[in-house]
Amino acid sequence: xxxxxxxxxxxxxxxxxxxxxxxxxxxxxxxxxxxxxxxxxxxxxxxxxxxxxxxxxxxxxxxxxxxxxxxxxxxxxxxxxxxxxxxxxxxxxxxxxxxxxxxxxxxxxxxxxxxxxxxxxxxxxxxxxxxxxxxxxxxxxxxxxxxxxxxxxxxxxxxxxxxxxxxxxxxxxxxxxxxxxxxxxxxxxxxxxxxxxxxxxxxxxxxxxxxxxxxxxxxxxxxxxxxxxxxxxxxxxxxxxxxxxxxxxxxxxxxxxxxxxxxxxxxxxxxxxxxxxxxxxxxxxxxxxxxxxxxxxxxxxxxxxxxxxxxxxxxxxxxxxxxxxxxxxxxxxxxxxxxxxxxxxxxxxxxxxxxxxxxxxxxxxxxxxxxxxxxxxxxxxxxxxxxxxxxxxxxxxxxxxxxxxxxxxxxxxxxxxxxxxxxxxxxxxxxxxxxxxxxxxxxxxxx
Amino acid sequence: xxxxxxxxxxxxxxxxxxxxxxxxxxxxxxxxxxxxxxxxxxxxxxxxxxxxxxxxxxxxxxxxxxxxxxxxxxxxxxxxxxxxxxxxxxxxxxxxxxxxxxxxxxxxxxxxxxxxxxxxxxxxxxxxxxxxxxxxxxxxxxxxxxxxxxxxxxxxxxxxxxxxxxxxxxxxxxxxxxxxxxxxxxxxxxxxxxxxxxxxxxxxxxxxxxxxxxxxxxxxxxxxxxxxxxxxxxxxxxxxxxxxxxxxxxxxxxxxxxxxxxxxxxxxxxxxxxxxxxxxxxxxxxxxxxxxxxxxxxxxxxxxxxxxxxxxxxxxxxxxxxxxxxxxxxxxxxxxxxxxxxxxxxxxxxxxxxxxxxxxxxxxxxxxxxxxxxxxxxxxxxxxxxxxxxxxxxxxxxxxxxxxxxxxxxxxxxxxxxxxxxxxxxxxxxxxxxxxxxxxxxxxxxxxxxxxxxxxxxxxx
Numbered sequence: 001x002x003x004x005x006x007x008x009x010x011x012x013x014x015x016x017x018x019x020x021x022x023x024x025x026x027x028x029x030x031x032x033x034x035x036x037x038x039x040x041x042x043x044x045x046x047x048x049x050x051x052x053x054x055x056x057x058x059x060x061x062x063x064x065x066x067x068x069x070x071x072x073x074x075x076x077x078x079x080x081x082x083x084x085x086x087x088x089x090x091x092x093x094x095x096x097x098x099x100x101x102x103x104x105x106x107x108x109x110x111x112x113x114x115x116x117x118x119x120x121x122x123x124x125x126x127x128x129x130x131x132x133x134x135x136x137x138x139x140x141x142x143x144x145x146x147x148x149x150x151x152x153x154x155x156x157x158x159x160x161x162x163x164x165x166x167x168x169x170x171x172x173x174x175x176x177x178x179x180x181x182x183x184x185x186x187x188x189x190x191x192x193x194x195x196x197x198x199x200x201x202x203x204x205x206x207x208x209x210x211x212x213x214x215x216x217x218x219x220x221x222x223x224x225x226x227x228x229x230x231x232x233x234x235x236x237x238x239x240x241x242x243x244x245x246x247x248x249x250x251x252x253x254x255x256x257x258x259x260x261x262x263x264x265x266x267x268x269x270x271x272x273x274x275x276x277x278x279x280x281x282x283x284x285x286x287x288x289x290x291x292x293x294x295x296x297x298x299x300x301x302x303x304x305x306x307x308x309x310x311x312x313x314x315x316x317x318x319x320x321x322x323x324x325x326x327x328x329x330x331x332x333x334x335x336x337x338x339x340x341x342x343x344x345x346x347x348x349x350x351x352x353x354x355x356x357x358x359x360x361x362x363x364x365x366x367x368x369x370x371x372x373x374x375x376x377x378x379x380x381x382x383x384x385x386x387x388x389x390x391x392x393x394x395x396x397x398x399x400x401x402x403x404x405x406x407x408x409x410x411x412x413x414x415x416x417x418x419x420x421x422x423x424x425x426x427x428x429x430x431x432x433x434x435x436x437x438x439x440x441x442x443x444x445x446x447x
Numbered sequence: 448x449x450x451x452x453x454x455x456x457x458x459x460x461x462x463x464x465x466x467x468x469x470x471x472x473x474x475x476x477x478x479x480x481x482x483x484x485x486x487x488x489x490x491x492x493x494x495x496x497x498x499x500x501x502x503x504x505x506x507x508x509x510x511x512x513x514x515x516x517x518x519x520x521x522x523x524x525x526x527x528x529x530x531x532x533x534x535x536x537x538x539x540x541x542x543x544x545x546x547x548x549x550x551x552x553x554x555x556x557x558x559x560x561x562x563x564x565x566x567x568x569x570x571x572x573x574x575x576x577x578x579x580x581x582x583x584x585x586x587x588x589x590x591x592x593x594x595x596x597x598x599x600x601x602x603x604x605x606x607x608x609x610x611x612x613x614x615x616x617x618x619x620x621x622x623x624x625x626x627x628x629x630x631x632x633x634x635x636x637x638x639x640x641x642x643x644x645x646x647x648x649x650x651x652x653x654x655x656x657x658x659x660x661x662x663x664x665x666x667x668x669x670x671x672x673x674x675x676x677x678x679x680x681x682x683x684x685x686x687x688x689x690x691x692x693x694x695x696x697x698x699x700x701x702x703x704x705x706x707x708x709x710x711x712x713x714x715x716x717x718x719x720x721x722x723x724x725x726x727x728x729x730x731x732x733x734x735x736x737x738x739x740x741x742x743x744x745x746x747x748x749x750x751x752x753x754x755x756x757x758x759x760x761x762x763x764x765x766x767x768x769x770x771x772x773x774x775x776x777x778x779x780x781x782x783x784x785x786x787x788x789x790x791x792x793x794x795x796x797x798x799x800x801x802x803x804x805x806x807x808x809x810x811x812x813x814x815x816x817x818x819x820x821x822x823x824x825x826x827x828x829x830x831x832x833x834x835x836x837x838x839x840x841x842x843x844x845x846x847x848x849x850x851x852x853x854x855x856x857x858x859x860x861x862x863x864x865x866x867x868x869x870x871x872x873x874x875x876x877x878x879x880x881x882x883x884x885x886x887x888x889x890x891x892x893x894x895x896x897x898x899x900x901x902x903x904x905x906x907x908x
Binding site: 013015229231232234298300304305306307309324326328329330331332333334335336337338339342343345346347348349350351352354363364365366367368369370371372373374375376377378379381387388389391392407408409419420422423424425426427428430431432433 | 448451452480481482483484485486487488489491492493494495496497498499500501502503504506507510578580581582620621622623733734735736738833834836838839840843883887890891893894895897898901
């Protein structure tokens, strides 16, 4: 069964440095880290302490308020350091890896014949539950819930982001097993959004939707909004495409293989290095890029719109399929506000002639202005393909007006849906942060 | 560039955090960021950002205002000199003579507006510890453009201070104001100093002296003394002409549509030329800085209202012709005192028809309504102010249409002040949040309906 979704609003940013579609193995990292901060709103309870030996798939910590949700070691080795921040908050659990991984064996299971409860328990025990993200709130799903549907987006539209359809098409068997397992967890359907040339059209146990349109059409949030919008009290789950394959692998092999295929992209990456790397969740970024002058170049785990800023020797984010390197833009521009100048930066503004420029652009991290009051109207609507009033929703979040936030559709959005609002906004508003704070407020007030 | 940058960095030092003049940082920042877009990089959210910022947006509006301003300078000088020198046409005034004369009159207005307004903006930025917003770059230019050329500078200064203090800062500054600041200045001056802001003597430099007339077309229409281009049956045309104008004593005699469109007419400093305003509108729409929906909505509203009035004006004209033909009243009575005619016990609908037939504003063709007065300037540059306008797409249409609608309604029904667009825009400024509220409520209701349906489905399941 296939249904088409056409998204008209949005913006495709054509940036320099797209990764070539070839996959190579990245060098094995000597140290890996699981970062609790990657799991929003999860309070970690450590199971193992520094010095403990772990196998890949062994629980390191669990969620304090949802104990069945386990966070496991991606590799086997020794826990060498638990890095803590203010108030002893756990920032990283570092594992010095063995030369070859030893896995915890959970036993093989056929998700099609297994009971739904057994499938769920396996995903929880096997450490794959953190891959399941709940909407509303964009947090790790509760182990007690049954969602009305599950969404997987295999259509990549974010600038320079790793093409998950390409990544997953090489793991089709595991992906199918993952879909089979997930279909046991919902009372509704598993929906997969794919591009028009996707090889995932033949996946069974799911409704495949052909998606077309500019970014953020590839965001699960946009696809949910078009296919099965979230109402008050309803829950929908979202799983990353490669993560579905990881879940499938757990059932096929009985082991947790935290493989992560990462596209190394961006204008600051040498041409020969711009490709896809097979690595493991939590690997050190130095296995992909080394000796980067971070005063001149920004390392981003993730895409340029939503990723996390990394320093040298920091560790990859749990979820992202991309590492991007772009120039830092800490430079002044003489009379940079003059209309019709600096047309090299892609813009939706009519005060720029960037639309005349063909090809891909090199863009840096300069804010290109200063934060101001919200003045210009109508621009946010151009890049948010949802039946939602973005400016009004943002203002409601800023004001902490819960009823208004509910009425204006806060349950349907995630910060990533507002990434382009961050990009285009004339007032240099931090829209993603505002939405995140709004969602956090809803978690504490509404639950 | 590096040399300038180094100098600026040195100059900034006493204003850095912890230094002696830390409090005044917003003032030095304003100058610095005017010269250089700062080296700030993204720290949260998206790592890359669009090139557009508020400075760029506001400068684009200033750019769009320049054609009307330059023309306004020329016209202010030309209107005065052609009468003073007794020339037969405005175009007979040498260009530079007119421009220099106009610049001498207009530049002090601009300087006063910017000095007073920016001083208040800087004080508030320092007091509140935020950056100086660029909004006043536009407001500061708009204000002198919509005032009569002879307005005393102290009145202008007071109007600016009122607009910035009460119209904007009292609400929290740029982005928070309910009313358009430039129109707030004009409204303040209009009600505080009516002698200097309304009437027929003020629109041309030294218009109150014997040698020069400051009458506008709208003023003349409202007082029934215009003899230019009033349409209607040819046989009626003479009935509505003014004997004084026929004698050639009115400077407005002979002004045609071309003059109105080009802007060779008396009026506020920069609002007379439809052509220049259209050029500005094209700049605003092409750069997406001004909402085309509001502009088009305003024109549609104006045209519809104009057509409605022209229709009733036509009925009135026919009625007056019938009255004269039947001998019930004489042409002299019509010309000299319509009120006395109404007293001929016509009463009811007949009296209304008579009024409509003799009110020149009813019979002024709708398309000419759009090129006289400040309706076009108001729709293009005032109504499109994104802060005080409706913010939703649907709301912008409604807002624009109602401005055109009410603008003409007030113009035609208010003989004391035929320039209704200012009041119409201010009125709709106040109602813009209400319009948005109902548009957004539609979206909220849609979501509530969806929830209800989902619940029903759930129960059925």
